[in-house]
Amino acid sequence: MIKKIFILIIFVFLSQFFLNNIYTVEPDEILKNQEQEQRARKISKNIRCMICQNQSIDESDATLAKDLRILIREKIKDGYNDDEIYKFLTERYSDFILLKPPLKLNTLLLWILPFVFFTIGIFLIFFHNKKSRKI
Amino acid sequence: MKKQLLIIPTLIFLFIFITFFYLLLIDRNPTDIPSNLLNKNVPEFETESLFKKEKFISSEEFGEEIILVNFFATWCKPCRDEHVYIKRFSDEKKIRVIGINYKDNNKKTIQWLKNLGDPYSDVPIDKNGRIAIDWGVYGIPETFVVNKKGIIKYRHVGPVNKKNFKKLNSLIEKIKQ
Structure with missing residues (x-):
């Protein structure tokens, strides 16, 4: 039984690993120049x-x-650098x-709040433990 | 001290609760992404026109009157649904409407407009979707309101229906003033 569960866990992990590496770039989109293709993928x-x-x-x-994938590849071929491509898209x-x-x-809260909540959490745990020890 | 500390999570919870409640109450569409082209000039483009022999050159078309730009296609069901309202803009409100035909078949589009009526003063063709990308379009139908100076004042994502037809109309009236 344990052996079966172990095999199942291994299978789930492996399938997850391969699924993470799946991408939808079609063969006709891929650039011949490997370096340019790597940039486009990145x-x-x-x-x-x-x-x-969320994808x-x-x-x-x-x-x-x-x-957009084709457009990015065209921009790379036209000599645009990464920043110029990001700028083109965000514009x-x-x-x-x-x-x-x-x-x-306007995104400051988004970046800072996790750290704020984390600090508050540490603070609360610290004081709770201190109090418990006294009892 | 312990009681005082309990206030902090309660306050955080209340803050989150009020924020979510507020977002539920206000009239908003969570899938609606604000356009980055608002208050900017219309993107410049040149393309074939469906009915005219001359090319459609954007710089020659915008900047004189209020224009509605509608991205549509015959294969798009919501475009068919909103068509009656797009027609109302041109027929009743006498607003010039330009219909950008997105990744479509010319013959089918001509037939589609024959059957449903043609509210468009011109139909520039966006064969490969590049014009739509320049306008920041991510799903058709999308409708833009362009003012007399050729500046984009509003973007509506999704089909125009009875409810948002009124909203768009009052917005156009405001822009006219």
């Missing part, structure tokens, strides 16, 4: 699919995601298109 992983929202365009098979779709929101005044 950028695509940071760009949100605006239709599916990157690298993983999404939505038509807009495909259009049209705002920072929302970036899967990782940039640190700006």
Whole structure:
């Protein structure tokens, strides 16, 4: 029984590993230049699919995601650098298109609050333990 | 001290509760992403026109009157649903409407407009979806209100229906003033 459960766990972990490596880039999209293709893949992983929202365009098979993947590759071939490509996309779709929101005044709370809550949590545990020890 | 400390999580909980409650109450569409092109000039583009021989050149079209720009396609069911309201803008409100035909078949579009009526003063063709990307479109139908100076003042995502037709109308009236 334990052996079966162990095999099942291994299977789940392995399938998760392979699923994470699945991407939807179609063969005709792939650039011949390996270095350029790697750049395109890296950028695509940071760009949100605006239709599916919690997937990157690298993983999404939505038509807009495909259009954006092709566009990124065309920009790379045209000699654009990464920053210029990100700028091109955010000018049209705002920072929302970036899967990782940039640190700006309007996203400050988003970045700071986890640390604030973490500090409060540590503070509460510390005082609770101190009090318990006294009892 | 312990009682005092208990106030902190209670306050945090209340803050989160009030925030979520407020977001539930206000009239908003959580899937609606604000356009980054608001208060900016319309993107410049040149493309074929469905009915005219001359090319559609955006810089020659915008900047004289209020124009509604509607991204549509015949394969898009919500576009069919909203078509009656798009027609009302041009027929009743006498607003110029430009319909950008997104990734579609020309013959089918001509037939579609024959059957349902053609509210568009011009139909520029967006064969590969690049014009839509320049407008920040992520799902058709989408409708933009462009003012007399050629500046985008509003973006509506999704089909225009009875409810948001009124909203769009009052917004256009405001822009007119």
